[in-house]
Amino acid sequence: MGKVAIVTGGAKGIGASISYTLGKRGYSVVIADVDEEAGLYRLEQFHKENIDSLFVRTDVSSETDVKNLMDEVYKRYGRIDVLINNAGIGFSGRSIEEQTLEEWRKIIDTNLTGTWLCSKYVINYMKRNKERGGVIINIASTRALQSEPNTEPYSASKGGIVALTHSLAVSLSKYNIRVIAVSPGWIDTSRWQYPPKESRLTNLDHKQHLTRRVGIPEDISSIVLFLxxxxxxxxxxxxxxxxxxxTVRMIYLDENVIRDSLSILLDDEELSGLLIKLVEKAKSDKDSVKRLLNSLVRDRGDIY
Incomplete structure (x- = not known):
C-alpha cells in the first residue's frame, strides 16, 4: 500500500488542491472537512480521476471528531504517513472594540487548537513505525508576520501555528516525525471552491506582487508535495x-508609489501621467483643480 495523507479542510480552497496533488502522486487521501456537501463533491471528483480517497466529516475544534478521524483512517488503511493541518476560518473584519470573545474563541479553537489536536492524535499512529515516521505540515499564513487592520484573532491563530510548528518539531523528532509550516500569502482559491467560482482579480491585484501575479492553490500544493x-x-x-x-517588499507612501499604482490600475501610461500632473498642480493650487474636477463631474454625470 502507498502512503496515506490526511488533509483537514481538504474539501475546498488550498486544502482541496493539496488533496488533489497528493492523490495524483499516488497517495491515498483522506479529506477531513466540516462541510459534508463539499466533501462529498470533492470525493466524487477524486474517484472519477482514480484517486483513492475517503471523506470523514470532521470539526477540528472537537476532540471527539479528531479522535474519530484518526481511528477511522487507521482502521481503513493501517497507517498514517502525512497530516496536513489546513483547516481554518477567517475573520469578521470588525475592529477589536467590536470583536466578541465568541469570535476570538471560534477562530483560535479552529485554526490553532485544531492544529494542536490533530497533531496530538496523529502521533500515536505515526510513531508505530519509527523508521518510517511521518510528516506534519501546518498551513499558517503571512498574517503571522504582518497584518492589516482588524485581523487580531486570525493573525494570533496563525502566529501560534508557526510557534507550535517548531515546538512540535523538537518534541517529535525522537519519533522521526518532521513538522513544517507553510505560510501562504494572497491566494486566489476561486477555482477550488464549492461550487467553483470565477476569479475577480484586477491588474492591480496581480502586479503589486514581485512575481506579477496573485498566487494560486497549486503554488502551495507544489511545495507541500516536495516537503x-x-x-x-x-x-x-x-x-x-x-x-x-x-513580505520582502518595503512600501513607503510617496509620489512614486502613487504613480506606479495609477499606472497599474489604469493600464494607461498617458492617462496616469496626466493624473500625476494634476496631483502636482493641486499641491500649489487646490482650488483650481477642485473647480476643474467639479466641472468635469457636472458635465459627465455618468462618472458617478
Whole structure:
C-alpha cells in the first residue's frame, strides 16, 4: 500500500488542491472537512480521476471528531504517513472594540487548537513505525508576520501555528516525525471552491506582487508535495513563506508609489501621467483643480 495523507479542510480552497496533488502522486487521501456537501463533491471528483480517497466529516475544534478521524483512517488503511493541518476560518473584519470573545474563541479553537489536536492524535499512529515516521505540515499564513487592520484573532491563530510548528518539531523528532509550516500569502482559491467560482482579480491585484501575479492553490500544493517527500528529509521545524515576494517588499507612501499604482490600475501610461500632473498642480493650487474636477463631474454625470 502507498502512503496515506490526511488533509483537514481538504474539501475546498488550498486544502482541496493539496488533496488533489497528493492523490495524483499516488497517495491515498483522506479529506477531513466540516462541510459534508463539499466533501462529498470533492470525493466524487477524486474517484472519477482514480484517486483513492475517503471523506470523514470532521470539526477540528472537537476532540471527539479528531479522535474519530484518526481511528477511522487507521482502521481503513493501517497507517498514517502525512497530516496536513489546513483547516481554518477567517475573520469578521470588525475592529477589536467590536470583536466578541465568541469570535476570538471560534477562530483560535479552529485554526490553532485544531492544529494542536490533530497533531496530538496523529502521533500515536505515526510513531508505530519509527523508521518510517511521518510528516506534519501546518498551513499558517503571512498574517503571522504582518497584518492589516482588524485581523487580531486570525493573525494570533496563525502566529501560534508557526510557534507550535517548531515546538512540535523538537518534541517529535525522537519519533522521526518532521513538522513544517507553510505560510501562504494572497491566494486566489476561486477555482477550488464549492461550487467553483470565477476569479475577480484586477491588474492591480496581480502586479503589486514581485512575481506579477496573485498566487494560486497549486503554488502551495507544489511545495507541500516536495516537503512531504523523502527528498525533503533534512527539513523540519521551519516556516516557508510563499507569497510572491510581498513580505520582502518595503512600501513607503510617496509620489512614486502613487504613480506606479495609477499606472497599474489604469493600464494607461498617458492617462496616469496626466493624473500625476494634476496631483502636482493641486499641491500649489487646490482650488483650481477642485473647480476643474467639479466641472468635469457636472458635465459627465455618468462618472458617478
Amino acid at each position: 512531504v517527500s523523502d527528498e525533503a528529509s533534512w527539513i523540519s521545524g521551519v516556516n516557508f513563506v510563499i507569497d510572491g515576494g510581498m
